[in-house]
Amino acid sequence: MIVGYYNFLGLASMRENYGLLLVDDEPAYHAIVTALLRPLSAAVDHAADRAGALGRLAARRYDLVLMDIQLGGDDGREVVAALRGRKVDCPILAFTSLHPAEGERYFTDRGFDGWIAKPFEGRTLVAAARRWLGDETPFQTAAEGGQLAALLGPDGAASMIGRLHANLAEAVAQIDGGADARPIGHRMGGLAGTLGFPTLSAAWLSLQDDRAAWPTVRALTIEAIAPPAGA
Structure with missing residues (x-):
């Protein structure tokens, strides 16, 4: 997730x-x-x-x-x-x-x-x-979007993330179908940033200036919304 x-x-x-x-x-x-x-x-x-x-x-x-x-x-x-x-x-x-x-x-x-x-x-x-x-420092993990649970509680955060998943999947389908990536990138970048996902926000916002980056933005999005292994 x-x-x-x-x-x-x-x-x-x-x-x-x-x-x-x-x-x-x-x-x-x-x-x-x-x-x-x-x-x-x-x-x-x-x-x-x-x-x-x-x-x-x-x-x-x-x-x-x-x-x-x-x-x-x-x-x-x-x-x-x-x-x-x-x-x-x-x-x-x-x-x-x-x-x-x-x-x-x-x-x-x-x-x-x-x-x-x-x-x-x-x-x-x-x-x-x-x-x-050459870095082998032990992991110190940090989760994007972690503030949602603090603001909304676990159930509210899960519901919000579920809606974001659906919106991202729909946006991918629209662009794959030939839709203009720029307005979609602006909308999804703003939504991801507002919810505390800076990596996805930067990726989607980049589409406003450079459509050539779509394959990488798509790969990052699919990676991010895929269910955890074994789920």
């Missing part, structure tokens, strides 16, 4: 001030990645192209870089080669909808350390961040 979304992702308490750089020309992903990794005490900076990435990495050291492949007029593979030539030694993960036949090996052969495929589930991104940041 959404109320246990962060528990479902397996979030842990990590040291403060991890620095992550997202290099992606779709601005929607900055909002989504930032929301997902906020509980990891990670600051996420954003660059949209080669020049921006090189500038960011010249200004500070990052603990992890997520690199898209198709960056408008730039190629993420060439950007990685340039970064390695400048002795950038932090982990760099391919963050892309490109699915080569060789799988992850395609990217590791080209200077990447690993691969996160788009669209992605929240727990996939969080697990990759934890792995490459």
